[in-house]
Amino acid sequence: MRVLLVEDEPDLADALAAALRRHRMVVDVAGSLRAAEYAALDAAYDVILLDRGLPDGDGLALLDMLGHTEPRAAVVMLSGMGAIADRVAGLDRGADDYLSKPFALDELLARMRAVVRRPGTRKPRTLQLGRLRFDTDMRHAFVNDTPLALPRRELLALEVLLRNKRCTVLRSALLARVYEEGNDPKSNSLDANLSRLRSRLDDADAGVEIHAIRGVGYLLREARAC
Incomplete structure (x- = not known):
């Protein structure tokens, strides 16, 4: 919780x-x-x-x-x-x-x-953007119906970004969720995890992109057409 x-x-x-x-x-x-x-x-x-x-x-x-x-x-x-x-x-x-x-x-x-x-307080079971889908009960990610294998920290970051899709998520909020209690990440650890997650989403053609807001945080949105 x-x-x-x-x-x-x-x-x-x-x-x-x-x-x-x-x-x-x-x-x-x-x-x-x-x-x-x-x-x-x-x-x-x-x-x-x-x-x-x-x-x-x-x-x-x-x-x-x-x-x-x-x-x-x-x-x-x-x-x-x-x-x-x-x-x-x-x-x-x-x-x-x-x-x-x-x-x-x-x-x-x-x-x-x-x-x-109580009814109405439970979060949605499925978070979706583009072709990307996240099951919050099973904690699995999918592109269309194909499972997307992600390491734990990338999965945690993806969930936060999807819950706040199209909105900027502060670095502090991502750090608190991804590293949780008892961990003291290096300053560039979050950026490295997000970079790897971005590459996996691109390779899977998920239809989304992670946009870095310099000095502020990250934003997950639909991929823009070329």
Whole structure:
């Protein structure tokens, strides 16, 4: 499960992120509303754990932005603002659940599993662009109906690019997904992986191209006719 934790208290953020990673989740942490907005646009999350009292605004503002994204991540509010009016405000603005601080980890995990199971929160099984197709359940790539064999890191990069097709994906978002926890890639490792992936897609005539945005990130789009 891919999780975005939006929490400005460093000790709590570190402890909760570590606990979620022990349950085999991939966790990104954002300490402000602005950072959370960038992260939510740059990567595909299953669940967003969202605090309200952020240094640059109310976490509810992120719910307004998420309402325009597709597919939409499930949102669980985690807040010290636990009055009935606060909980109602969060749910009415689009949160899938609202858990008041302090909370038990086991209850949080159960609520996360529950919101992911709800209709409308599951990501599409198939991502497609050009002649390229990606099965998100089996984690296999195909060109038309022919399997496309890819190493793990190239497959992870392809999934991120397909989930954000025709949009620029920041290098930081790709690095977080491709190398995940506990890895410290060299500065050119991502570029090398993307270069190899580009060559494989070209050789397979997938009908797509990976475009590098210098100093920013990468964009996956339909191949342009010669």
